[in-house]
Amino acid sequence: MAQQQTTCLPNPPAVLSFANAGGKYEGDGPLAAWFDWLETDPFFGEPSFEKAESALQQYALRKALEKAGLQDTDLDCVFGGDLLNQCIGTGYAMRNFSVPFYGLYGACSTMGESLSLAALLISAGYLTCAAALTSSHFCSAERQYRMPLPYGSQRCPTAQWTATAAGCTILTAGGGDAQGPYITHVTRGRVVDKGITDANNMGAAMAPAALDSLLAFFRDTGASPGDFDRIITGDLGKLGSQILVDLAGRAGLDIASKHSDCGLLLYDLDRQDMHCGGSGCGCSAAVLNGYLLTALRQGEFRRILFAPTGALLSPTATFQGESIPGICHVLCIAKDKE
Amino acid sequence: MAQQQTTCLPNPPAVLSFANAGGKYEGDGPLAAWFDWLETDPFFGEPSFEKAESALQQYALRKALEKAGLQDTDLDCVFGGDLLNQCIGTGYAMRNFSVPFYGLYGACSTMGESLSLAALLISAGYLTCAAALTSSHFCSAERQYRMPLPYGSQRCPTAQWTATAAGCTILTAGGGDAQGPYITHVTRGRVVDKGITDANNMGAAMAPAALDSLLAFFRDTGASPGDFDRIITGDLGKLGSQILVDLAGRAGLDIASKHSDCGLLLYDLDRQDMHCGGSGCGCSAAVLNGYLLTALRQGEFRRILFAPTGALLSPTATFQGESIPGICHVLCIAKDKE
Numbered sequence: 001m002a003q004q005q006t007t008c009l010p011n012p013p014a015v016l017s018f019a020n021a022g023g024k025y026e027g028d029g030p031l032a033a034w035f036d037w038l039e040t041d042p043f044f045g046e047p048s049f050e051k052a053e054s055a056l057q058q059y060a061l062r063k064a065l066e067k068a069g070l071q072d073t074d075l076d077c078v079f080g081g082d083l084l085n086q087c088i089g090t091g092y093a094m095r096n097f098s099v100p101f102y103g104l105y106g107a108c109s110t111m112g113e114s115l116s117l118a119a120l121l122i123s124a125g126y127l128t129c130a131a132a133l134t135s136s137h138f139c140s141a142e143r144q145y146r147m148p149l150p151y152g153s154q155r156c157p158t159a160q161w162t163a164t165a166a167g168c169t170i171l172t173a174g175g176g177d178a179q180g181p182y183i184t185h186v187t188r189g190r191v192v193d194k195g196i197t198d199a200n201n202m203g204a205a206m207a208p209a210a211l212d213s214l215l216a217f218f219r220d221t222g223a224s225p226g227d228f229d230r231i232i233t234g235d236l237g238k239l240g241s242q243i244l245v246d247l248a249g250r251a252g253l254d255i256a257s258k259h260s261d262c263g264l265l266l267y268d269l270d271r272q273d274m275h276c277g278g279s280g281c282g283c284s285a286a287v288l289n290g291y292l293l294t295a296l297r298q299g300e301f302r303r304i305l306f307a308p309t310g311a312l313l314s315p316t317a318t319f320q321g322e323s324i325p326g327i328c329h330v331l332c333i334a335k336d337k338e
Numbered sequence: 339m340a341q342q343q344t345t346c347l348p349n350p351p352a353v354l355s356f357a358n359a360g361g362k363y364e365g366d367g368p369l370a371a372w373f374d375w376l377e378t379d380p381f382f383g384e385p386s387f388e389k390a391e392s393a394l395q396q397y398a399l400r401k402a403l404e405k406a407g408l409q410d411t412d413l414d415c416v417f418g419g420d421l422l423n424q425c426i427g428t429g430y431a432m433r434n435f436s437v438p439f440y441g442l443y444g445a446c447s448t449m450g451e452s453l454s455l456a457a458l459l460i461s462a463g464y465l466t467c468a469a470a471l472t473s474s475h476f477c478s479a480e481r482q483y484r485m486p487l488p489y490g491s492q493r494c495p496t497a498q499w500t501a502t503a504a505g506c507t508i509l510t511a512g513g514g515d516a517q518g519p520y521i522t523h524v525t526r527g528r529v530v531d532k533g534i535t536d537a538n539n540m541g542a543a544m545a546p547a548a549l550d551s552l553l554a555f556f557r558d559t560g561a562s563p564g565d566f567d568r569i570i571t572g573d574l575g576k577l578g579s580q581i582l583v584d585l586a587g588r589a590g591l592d593i594a595s596k597h598s599d600c601g602l603l604l605y606d607l608d609r610q611d612m613h614c615g616g617s618g619c620g621c622s623a624a625v626l627n628g629y630l631l632t633a634l635r636q637g638e639f640r641r642i643l644f645a646p647t648g649a650l651l652s653p654t655a656t657f658q659g660e661s662i663p664g665i666c667h668v669l670c671i672a673k674d675k676e
Contacts, residue, residue, distance in 0.1 A: 003411050005438050007464045048658050073341050077526055084652065085423040087443045091529065091650030095663040100343050100526030102451055103650070103665075105425045105443040113440055117455065124462030126345045188415055188438030191429065312429030312441070314422065320386050325433040327441075
């Protein structure tokens, strides 16, 4: 029997509220209207880029709590993480809230991982209300993963642009004021490494992981791409998206007409110079916790697959000649409880 | 009503198997007899310290699978993480296994976090068999967090020694060959930061988080320290342990006669020059997945609290003048299902 990677949630948790925040380029992009806060100062009033990222996360959590009419002590748990070494964006954000916390590292898949774990534990009845939270910041990521910003290094065409953004979803056991949408299925991803060593081509490195998890979802559930309004990865970018659609086709899975990618939705690549598109934990987090969940709530979408991907590399691993392991966690999010 | 941080697991998952590995100093310590593999080569046959740490994790997972008579594809999920930037010890280990993976970052609390999440999802019936996995390596941690090893920097008296070790627990829904022990309760920790800024005194930084979670456990369950054979933190070291026992006493919780710390159990501080004791994700992981689980299986202990603590700092945060947030996750582990 094939390994089961998907859980069909017996008690689909409801989205109680959601919030996001972004920076200058996110505000110039096509999804600007779906942000709660857009700020042109990359420091967000803080003395460093890392503290700015932590402030973004705190805003997203506070705003989501405010929209839900909750205090921090009403939450049973926060699941969160980010791209910074030792996940300090999240760790330092969470010291300002009185909430139990499970820290995650899933690179750019973190919004999927955090939402999956929160949904599983709420469906099980172990938590009543929990938040999934993540962020990224172009400036903190650039100096940590690539070069100091003042060098003005030239970016290569396959490079993606780390979003300066954060997003938070608050899930609840349902009932009461919860309007949904609902998390109905989660698929746990495996680590897939096909030998890509170019850290400036992460879409190519992550596409096989996205395929692996999407195939697992369709195998485990018996669903087909036609059952969904959209299949939205995050963040393969332009090249990685083409690779995924191509690889999926060869595996007998036609997703060409259904596929979108958060890295392509967040920016207008014809007008904004983001090369292959957006990336970073905050990219899929901001797209989900603005445009996508709104579209589901308003009935524009009835059912989507949300499939954030992560590249589990580090600069140290790259310097040691390593290839790039990828991972992808898939969630089925539906307007109605079904 | 006080915030509930503890889940009493309705279906306590059983420990199916466990394994650990360590380096030269762990082999010189008092727990040497409880290791599956002790190796004096700090490279463990690999070309870098980071790859050595990843090899240690792979060994721990393979050995635990072997003891359980399982293949990797028999596992429903691995929960794991480590101290390295972007958790590459775990990410690169997991690409060699065909198992769904949730990556965690809880610093030295990761063994508690991974075991908690695995236990919760098994008790819920969503997973049948899952592994909790973590590691640390003195040499990879030292050059990442402190100084290049060839500098021979002098360590200050409050410093702790990052264990070169890994540990893995495989949990199952019970029945069949599972001998236990069993995970009966998990308490989710909050982030606590009391303003300690000395990154060479992490025991002091983490002790208040340990107290916060232990108080939550006793408040939520109505249990008292007398109900346990041991209350074992990891890794507060010598000074942090004294601070915890003192703070607990002032809060009306007398744990003096019950408290041990993995950082004090792993080395003989009179004979080994580890200053304040052991630390690192691998420290509590190796102590649990050798000495502690064996003692529970053999009936030397009937019930323990396992409370690994983590310091959620990074060198970047410290350079920016930040204090050190701590976290602690508590598990009640019992010989019998109760």
